Amino acid sequence: MVWPKGRPRSEEEREKIRKTMCSIEHRANISKRFSDLWQDPEYRQHQIQVRLGKHHSEEHNRKIAESGMGRRHTPEAKEKNRRATLQQWAEGKAHPRVCETGCCCGRHSLEKRTKLREARLGSTMESYIRERIAASMVGRPFSQAHKENIRKAANDPITKEKKRQFHLGRKRSPETRALLKIAVIKATKASQEANPSRLELEVRAVLDLLGVTYIPQKEIPPYVVDIFIPAQNLIIECDGSYWHSLPGAKGFDARRDAWLKRRGFLIQRLSEEVIRQDTIAAVQGAINHV
Numbered sequence: 001m002v003w004p005k006g007r008p009r010s011e012e013e014r015e016k017i018r019k020t021m022c023s024i025e026h027r028a029n030i031s032k033r034f035s036d037l038w039q040d041p042e043y044r045q046h047q048i049q050v051r052l053g054k055h056h057s058e059e060h061n062r063k064i065a066e067s068g069m070g071r072r073h074t075p076e077a078k079e080k081n082r083r084a085t086l087q088q089w090a091e092g093k094a095h096p097r098v099c100e101t102g103c104c105c106g107r108h109s110l111e112k113r114t115k116l117r118e119a120r121l122g123s124t125m126e127s128y129i130r131e132r133i134a135a136s137m138v139g140r141p142f143s144q145a146h147k148e149n150i151r152k153a154a155n156d157p158i159t160k161e162k163k164r165q166f167h168l169g170r171k172r173s174p175e176t177r178a179l180l181k182i183a184v185i186k187a188t189k190a191s192q193e194a195n196p197s198r199l200e201l202e203v204r205a206v207l208d209l210l211g212v213t214y215i216p217q218k219e220i221p222p223y224v225v226d227i228f229i230p231a232q233n234l235i236i237e238c239d240g241s242y243w244h245s246l247p248g249a250k251g252f253d254a255r256r257d258a259w260l261k262r263r264g265f266l267i268q269r270l271s272e273e274v275i276r277q278d279t280i281a282a283v284q285g286a287i288n289h290v
């Protein structure tokens with residue numbers, strides 16, 4: 001039967017077609033048909049050649065993404081997908097994984113994960129995708145269980161070794177290294193501005209009392225200093241007893257101070273003991289010492 005051109009389908013006809021297309025028998029027939037076709041070497045090679053090197057433009061990808069933006073699965077669809085995943089697990093087509101939070105997620109096999117990782121090597125994410133991911137994460141709090149999973153994954157020796165092997169021999173371009181340095185500086189500054197130490201707050205209060213103009217958390221790439229006084233080109237570092245007594249801390253501070261001094265900055269380090277004993281005298285001594 002040839003469907004008359006231009007004739008709209010009724011709701012009953014659409015429902016009948018929908019049921020036919022979604023039936024198990026129909027899907028099984030389609031799957032068997034393509035499986036048989038794929039066994040033909042000529043057909044398989046033709047399909048590979050047709051798709052070889054085909055990539056959507058960024059504009060086309062954006063249209064696809066925008067068309068699905070805001071769409072949500074219905075509870076019925078979610079339940080249907082969950083049952084299909086459980087069925088795949090039962091048939092051995094997917095590896096089950098149950099999170100501590102109780103959710104069930106499908107997991108690719110090791111072979112497929114390796115192929116996906118190799119396919120992504122050298123690829124870059126489109127700008128609009130990065131923007132969407134960043135916007136979706138703003139103000140989104142992590143649950144305590146999710147934080148614990150991140151912490152366990154970060155401290156897992158097997159995960160660390162996999163990351164080390166993955167990055168072994170890879171070299172970042174100068175542009176990438178420069179961008180990473182800027183990102184680290186901005187993240188360090190944001191973290192210290194959001195959570196300033198008590199020692200820094202006490203020193204700032206004394207500087208405000210003395211009427212000294214200063215800049216807290218001044219960026220001097222690749223470092224961020226605690227307090228910078230432009231009039232004297234002076235840097236004041238507030239050294240907490242715990243952090244600056246850790247292994248390697250003294251060596252790092254010495255290299256950092258040498259780097260800053262070579263560029264003409266004056267540095268005064270105030271230890272926690274000195275600040276606790278007399279904050280005003282410690283700050284005045286650092287300023288007058290210059």
